[in-house]
Amino acid sequence: MSKDIKINKGLTIRLKGEADKTLSNAPRSRTFAIRPSDFHLITPKMVIKEGAKLLAGDTVFYSKANESIKFSSPVSGTLTKIERGAKRVITRILIEAEPQDTFKAYSSLNPETSDAAAIKELLLASGCWPFVKQRPYDVIAHPDTAPKAIFISAHSTAPLAADLDFALNGKEKEIQAAVTALSKLTEGDVHVSVGSGASSTFSNLKNCVLHTVSGPHPAGNVGTQIAKIDPVNKGETVWTVAAQDLVIIGELLLTGKFNAERVVALVGSSVKAPKYYRTRIGSEVSTFVYDSGLEEENVRVISGDVLTGTKISPKGYLGYYSNTVSVIPEGDDYEFFGWNKPVFDKISASRALTFSWMFPKKKYELDTNTNGEHRAFVLTGNYERVFPLDIYPLQILKACMVEDLDAMEALGMYEVAPEDFALTEFICVSKQPHQQIIRNGLDLMYKEIG
Incomplete structure (x- = not known):
């Protein structure tokens, strides 16, 4: 049916740098990484120590709040390092991979x-x-x-x-x-x-x-x-x-095998030959980013898409849930009178001095510039134009900011996730971090209501 x-x-949002329908095997990473931050609200409890040997599919850690939720190694090898941050929070687990994987049999x-x-x-x-x-x-x-x-x-x-x-x-x-x-x-x-x-x-x-x-x-x-x-x-x-x-x-x-294989689209206007690579969860992105080559040095590498992905180092690691790696120019320059001239080379949901609406099929080469600065919310009515859920986006954002649980419930907080607000964040003239505001609101509800 x-x-x-x-x-x-x-x-x-049409961007340059779409991946060609070509699939290659990425060179095997020397090391792989698991970041507990990829698993929101999970506090890891390690079951193995540094130096331990692993099979692909062996349990590396479990959730402290629920021991039945386990997290497995994507490759076979040796756990070489457990990196910790403030208050000894585990930030990254590094595994030195063997040339060929040996799988744990389930x-x-x-x-x-x-x-x-x-x-x-x-x-x-x-x-x-x-x-x-x-x-x-x-x-x-x-x-x-x-x-x-x-x-x-x-x-x-x-x-x-x-x-x-x-x-x-x-x-x-x-x-x-x-x-x-x-x-x-x-x-x-x-x-x-x-x-x-x-x-x-x-x-x-x-x-x-x-x-x-x-x-x-x-x-x-x-x-x-x-x-x-x-x-x-x-x-x-x-x-x-x-x-x-x-x-x-x-x-x-x-x-019976935990085969953590991923087909990743390497995309973006800064990539010379964007295409698809077969790799594994947690691999070094440099194995395929540099294999395709970069158009310039000053770039931002994103594990995920440009709206919801996470900024990583060019020598960083693929996120646990990512199937796209985006590479775009780093926007660290400023336009003279950029706020007061017609704009032909950027996409916009507004028609004020912008002309992208006249070319709906045109593809753009955008960088990471926010084209504005953080300020109080401006009531424009633009959010509703790009937000298809039957929810008031501005009102629910404000309810999250003031931590009004009753209003959050009434406005439909149970339905949403941060990615649902990626477009409203993209077009926001106030440059407010919509996705982070929603994430904080969800965390508060989880803590207070459960």
């Missing part, structure tokens, strides 16, 4: 005949559970909470996002196994959203409800799809799983 979802509000399962308890036990033991997130709060799902539905977005509309049909071509068997297994974990439906003209990678899936999504960004955000299909109300929980993570879950079920 297929259902159509059409999004009218939003803004498609039991394989037939998702068609296995029950929910067995599937959940395998996902928890293997370290695949962190791929399952929940709303409200946009954190790793609590294993003891039953979701009313599970949502998977196989259609990405973020700037220069990876083409999931291309990246996951040939992985139909693993994806189907994962979707079938997830369908056992909820009494509701597994909702899979694809773009119009999607390939058979997703369009022929069984044991799910298929939705066809069209419209500008953020049509591909799972939060937008949840709002249009089955919104989250107080007391309800839904789970979300990223499309690429389905492959890891499916391969675990079919083979």
Whole structure:
């Protein structure tokens, strides 16, 4: 069964540097890193010490709040260093990889005949559970909470996002196994959203409800799809799983291996030859960034897309959930009278001295300049033009800033995640950090309400 979802509000940001449909194997990283900060509100408890040998899939640490949620090594090798920050908080775990991976053997399962308890036990033991997130709060799902539905977005509309049909071509068997297994974990439906003209990678899936999504960004955000299909109300929980993570879950079920392989799109106007690379979670991004070459030296490397990704060093490591690495010019220069002249080379949701609306198909080469400074909120009405959820964006942002829990609940805080406010942050004339404001609000609700 297929259902159509059409999004009218939003803004498609067309940038130069889209990845060519070419897939190469990235040179193997010498070291891999796991950053506990990738797992929001998780306090890690180490189970191994520096110098210990690891197999791919061995447990490295677990959540201090819930010992059943485990985090596994993406490669086999030696744990060489546990880096700590203030108050001895673990900031990074470094693993020196062996030339070839040796996998820890887990039991394989037939998702068609296995029950929910067995599937959940395998996902928890293997370290695949962190791929399952929940709303409200946009954190790793609590294993003891039953979701009313599970949502998977196989259609990405973020700037220069990876083409999931291309990246996951040939992985139909693993994806189907994962979707079938997830369908056992909820009494509701597994909702899979694809773009119009999607390939058979997703369009022929069984044991799910298929939705066809069209419209500008953020049509591909799972939060937008949840709002249009089955919104989250107080007391309800839904789970979300990223499309690429389905492959890891499916391969675990079919083979018993935790194979943390990733197909990463290296994109951006500063990349000489943007294309796709096959690598692993936590790899050094320099292995493929420098393989493609850079157009300039002064660049910003982002693990993720340009709206929601995390700035990393050019010699940093791929984020746990990232399937895109964006490289764009570093905006550390200033334009003379940039505020008082017509703008032809930037994209804008406004028509005040800007002309991007006249060229909807034009692609832009943008840098990291914010083109303004932080100031108090200005009431422009622009947020509502790019925000497709049935929520007042400015009001909910202000409620988070003043920590008004009642107002946050009433305005729909249970539905949202920081990425849902990436576009409002992009067009904000006040240069307010919308995503961080929402994250702080969600953390407060999690602490006070749970």
